[in-house]
Amino acid sequence: xxxxxxxxxxxxxxxxxxxxxxxxxxxxxxxxxxxxxxxxxxxxxxxxxxxxxxxxxxxxxxxxxxxxxxxxxxxxxxxxxxxxxxxxxxxxxxxxxxxxxxxxxxxxxxxx
Amino acid sequence: xxxxxxxxxxxxxxxxxxxxxxxxxxxxxxxxxxxxxxxxxxxxxxxxxxxxxxxxxxxxxxxxxxxxxxxxxxxxxxxxxxxxxxxxxxxxxxxxxxxxxxxxxxxxxx
Numbered sequence: 001x002x003x004x005x006x007x008x009x010x011x012x013x014x015x016x017x018x019x020x021x022x023x024x025x026x027x028x029x030x031x032x033x034x035x036x037x038x039x040x041x042x043x044x045x046x047x048x049x050x051x052x053x054x055x056x057x058x059x060x061x062x063x064x065x066x067x068x069x070x071x072x073x074x075x076x077x078x079x080x081x082x083x084x085x086x087x088x089x090x091x092x093x094x095x096x097x098x099x100x101x102x103x104x105x106x107x108x109x110x111x112x
Numbered sequence: 113x114x115x116x117x118x119x120x121x122x123x124x125x126x127x128x129x130x131x132x133x134x135x136x137x138x139x140x141x142x143x144x145x146x147x148x149x150x151x152x153x154x155x156x157x158x159x160x161x162x163x164x165x166x167x168x169x170x171x172x173x174x175x176x177x178x179x180x181x182x183x184x185x186x187x188x189x190x191x192x193x194x195x196x197x198x199x200x201x202x203x204x205x206x207x208x209x210x211x212x213x214x215x216x217x218x219x220x221x222x
Contacts, residue, residue, distance in 0.1 A: 032209060043116075043202050043213030044155070087153065093209070099168055100211060102155040 002027040006090060006103040013080055014111055021075040021106045023090030028101075030092035033066055033073050038087045038105065047088075048075075080110045115139050116214040118203050124220045125193060132189045133217045135203030143167075144186040145211070146178060147202040155202070161186055193221045 003026040013019050023033070032051045036044035050057045050066040050073065057064045063076040077084050087105040094101050116137045125131055137144065146158040160168035164180040175191045186203060198221045203214040 034210065036211075041216070043204070043216050044211075045213070046210045049209055089155065091211075099157055099160065101157075104152065104154050 002094075002101075004028070004090065004092060004101055004103045006088075007106045008104060010107040010109060012109045012111065015081060017080055019077040019080050019084065019108055019110070021088050021090075021108065023073040023075070023103055025071050025092060028071075028092055028094070029068075032093065033064075034091045034100075035062075035064055035073075035075050036089040036091060036102075038089060044089055044102075077108075080108075082110045082112050084108060085110050116203060116205055116212050118201075118214040118217050120217060121215065122218050122220075124222065126222055127193055127195060129193050130189070130191045131193060131219070132187055133201055133203075133219075134185070134187045135214055136185050137203075137205040137212070137214075138184065139205055139207070139212060140184075141205035141207045141212070142183060143206050144180065144183075145204045145206075146186065146188050147204060147213075149200045149202060149216070151199070159186075159188075193219075195221050197221050 005024045032049055034049045035047045038044040048064045050064045052068050061078045065074045087107045089105040090103045091100050119134050143162045145160050147155050149155045157170050158172045159178045161180045177189045180186045200216045200218050202216050204211045
């Protein structure tokens with residue numbers, strides 16, 4: 001069956017450290033994968049998109065990797081700050097388009 | 113200059129009632145969606161419309177009826193509300209890959 005899985009447990013890290021979040025998928029062949037941020041009481045906000053032919057993408061303190069062999073994406077936040085505390089969702093396009101499948105998200109807490 | 117807006121933000125109602133949630137986007141996008149996010153925070157697609165045409169209906173009970181009067185609007189009407197309908201409902205729109213979400217409507221059925 002098709003699955004998209006993220007660490008269900010919250011990730012607690014100290015300010016200044018690098019946070020690494022994992023997204024694994026099964027029985028999908030996505031052309032691209034996206035990461036979104038969701039704050040409590042708000043809708044998800046797009047952060048980064050990485051295509052199947054890209055190994056790595058960066059945006060400021062964010063870095064995403066995409067390994068289509070392992071069927072995994074890693075999302076890194078370097079020099080993390082308390083303001084980075086949120087839930088991070090990975091998402092991929094289902095076959096045929098028009099449908100984006102979201103993981104359940106990983107809650108990140110960055111302590112000052 | 114809100115991109116995707118939803119009304120109402122909160123909706124508290126009794127079981128058996130009928131209610132509507134409205135969504136509007138001013139981004140000029142062709143495709144709009146309704147998602148349901150339950151208490152476990154899982155975001156599940158319900159419907160997708162492209163240029164006012166229904167593209168996806170994810171086996172949602174027919175008590176839920178979306179309506180798209182034009183490309184910029186996608187409303188959701190729910191008949192005979194049940195306790196299990198309590199959730200946050202998000203509208204989203206897209207031109208291609210990235211989705212833009214509304215702020216959500218928190219529905220509580222008592």
